[in-house]
Amino acid sequence: LNRAWKSTCKVLTGEEVGDLLDFRDYLKKYTDPIETRKSKISGEDVTISSNKVPKSASVIGYSELKEYEDRISKLPLDINKIKDIDSILESVKERAYYSGNVVLGNSNHVYLSHRCINTYYALGCQDVYDGKYVAFTTSIRNPQYAFGCCWGGDIQFCIKILDPYKITRSMELFHCNVATDCYYSASLEDCTNCIFSFNQRSKNYMIGNIQLTKDKYSEIKKKLVSEIAVYMKKNKAAPSIIEIIRGDQDG
Numbered sequence: 484l485n486r487a488w489k490s491t492c493k494v495l496t497g498e499e500v501g502d503l504l505d506f507r508d509y510l511k512k513y514t515d516p517i518e519t520r521k522s523k524i525s526g527e528d529v530t531i532s533s534n535k536v537p538k539s540a541s542v543i544g545y546s547e548l549k550e551y552e553d554r555i556s557k558l559p560l561d562i563n564k565i566k567d568i569d570s571i572l573e574s575v576k577e578r579a580y581y582s583g584n585v586v587l588g589n590s591n592h593v594y595l596s597h598r599c600i601n602t603y604y605a606l607g608c609q610d611v612y613d614g615k616y617v618a619f620t621t622s623i624r625n626p627q628y629a630f631g632c633c634w635g636g637d638i639q640f641c642i643k644i645l646d647p648y649k650i651t652r653s654m655e656l657f658h659c660n661v662a663t664d665c666y667y668s669a670s671l672e673d674c675t676n677c678i679f680s681f682n683q684r685s686k687n688y689m690i691g692n693i694q695l696t697k698d699k700y701s702e703i704k705k706k707l708v709s710e711i712a713v714y715m716k717k718n719k720a721a722p723s724i725i726e727i728i729r730g731d732q733d734g
């Protein structure tokens with residue numbers, strides 16, 4: 484995964500900028516929250532949806548379901564203690580556990596992740612389907628070499644893109660469909676080679692919503708992505724398209 488991250492950074496910025504785990508906080512900032520708790524049965528780590536499971540809830544790993552069923556079967560409900568709705572709820576509550584670490588289908592090398600299906604080499608992910616080489620990514624179908632992405636599908640070689648569909652070799656996008664080689668942009672559709680551009684349709688070679696020649700675009704892009712790489716090396720993060728849209732200079 485670290486090699487995949489470095490390869491993706493090289494594709495997008497022209498050089499490696501550091502190790503994957505050094506960028507963890509940056510990549511996780513806008514993805515769906517997950518966390519690790521201890522299994523009620525084994526005490527081992529279990530990854531769950533942290534914003535959907537009460538802090539008081541008992542959790543177990545998906546691989547522990549059989550042992551859970553065996554334990555519960557030995558603790559049948561006592562019909563004599565069931566007198567009203569409250570007593571039923573109290574009895575059921577003692578038997579209710581939340582299952583995390585759910586990894587299904589043809590998956591392998593999936594770590595600290597939950598609800599991943601047919602996924603290879605994933606870290607800190609949730610609701611990833613048919614993924615390969617993904618980290619700190621949530622609610623995405625068919626991502627490959629995707630880091631810090633969420634809420635969409637069909638993406639390749641991407642860093643921090645939100646609400647994407649069919650995006651390739653792009654970084655820091657929001658709500659874009661069918662885009663390639665784009666950076667720091669939002670609401671693009673069927674666009675290629677756009678930087679700091681917004682609300683564009685079927686455009687290419689644009690910076691700041693200004694149409695450029697291919698040569699001029701390439702000249703400026705080279706300088707900009709080099710500056711992004713320098714920033715990432717120093718800060719273990721990059722400026723965020725969300726903060727740019729909101730006008731939050733502190734990011």
